[in-house]
Amino acid sequence: MSDNLTLPKWEIIHGDALSLLRSYPAGSFDAIITDPPYASGGRTQAEKNKSTAQKYSSMGENAPPAFDGDAKDQRSFTSWCAEWLSECRRIAKPGAPLCVFIDWRQLPSLTDAIQWAGWIWRGTAVWDKGNSRPQKGRFRAQAEYIAWGSNGDMPISRPVPCLPGVFKYGNPQNRIHLTEKPLQLMRDIVRITEPGGRILDPFAGSGTTVLAAVQEGYSATGFEMSEEYTARAVERIEKELAP
Numbered sequence: 440m441s442d443n444l445t446l447p448k449w450e451i452i453h454g455d456a457l458s459l460l461r462s463y464p465a466g467s468f469d470a471i472i473t474d475p476p477y478a479s480g481g482r483t484q485a486e487k488n489k490s491t492a493q494k495y496s497s498m499g500e501n502a503p504p505a506f507d508g509d510a511k512d513q514r515s516f517t518s519w520c521a522e523w524l525s526e527c528r529r530i531a532k533p534g535a536p537l538c539v540f541i542d543w544r545q546l547p548s549l550t551d552a553i554q555w556a557g558w559i560w561r562g563t564a565v566w567d568k569g570n571s572r573p574q575k576g577r578f579r580a581q582a583e584y585i586a587w588g589s590n591g592d593m594p595i596s597r598p599v600p601c602l603p604g605v606f607k608y609g610n611p612q613n614r615i616h617l618t619e620k621p622l623q624l625m626r627d628i629v630r631i632t633e634p635g636g637r638i639l640d641p642f643a644g645s646g647t648t649v650l651a652a653v654q655e656g657y658s659a660t661g662f663e664m665s666e667e668y669t670a671r672a673v674e675r676i677e678k679e680l681a682p
């Protein structure tokens with residue numbers, strides 16, 4: 440599996456990330472770039488336990504399908520992240536970059552888990568979404584974050600250009616996933632990977648990272664636990680990449 444030549448240019452595999460990660464040999468991927476369930480969107484456990492469609496969409500019955508894995512409390516979220524991030528590190532090549540999306544509530548837990556799993560935490564880039572609910576007397580929560588790091592040393596001589604630290608893109612229109620990321624944002628982010636590398640997104644959703652990776656000349660593997668979203672991602676990528 441570590442031999443890029445025997446793998447398809449891209450694939451979305453249906454299943455639980457932790458089980459799938461454990462099935463890969465060490466050193467299989469050149470980068471891990473992902474957007475896990477944040478287990479955020481609520482101050483109390485009762486609020487967290489609501490469906491993701493209720494928490495993250497105002498579209499009512501027209502919202503894209505809800506997804507699983509978003510109701511963990513703080514300790515469970517941190518230890519679960521440490522677990523999958525450890526497996527990601529095991530199957531990442533030495534020096535491979537890691538980029539993980541997160542919101543302000545879960546940023547401290549995630550950066551703890553990144554280091555707990557043995558990654559070097561190198562910084563936090565910003566996704567400026569531009570729009571968000573104005574709140575009188577408060578700052579708008581208009582940003583999400585990309586906590587990033589590397590699997591050990593990351594030589595400055597890597598053939599990768601200078602990258603920005605702030606990315607300004609509005610949420611995509613006509614989303615097919617509740618928390619879909621803008622495609623151009625992901626095309627910018629994947630460029631932290633060395634040219635021609637293979638990227639893993641263990642929480643692929645509608646396949647934005649995988650599609651962005653292929654469009655930028657990489658190969659990519661995505662894992663997705665929801666059968667519906669696996670099907671949506673495959674259909675979307677096939678359509679976008681059709682000649």
Ligand SMILES: C[S@@+](CC[C@H](N)C(=O)[O-])C[C@H]1O[C@@H](n2cnc3c(N)ncnc32)[C@H](O)[C@@H]1O
Pocket residue numbers: 454455456457474475476477506507508616618619620641642643644645646647648662663664665668
């Ligand atoms: C925040 S969304 C990713 C959205 C994606 N970035 C996009 O642009 O469409 C997280 C995804 O992880 C999936 N997921 C949750 N738990 C999972 C698990 N244990 N293994 C694999 N996928 C999981 C959810 O079904 C959801 O689609």
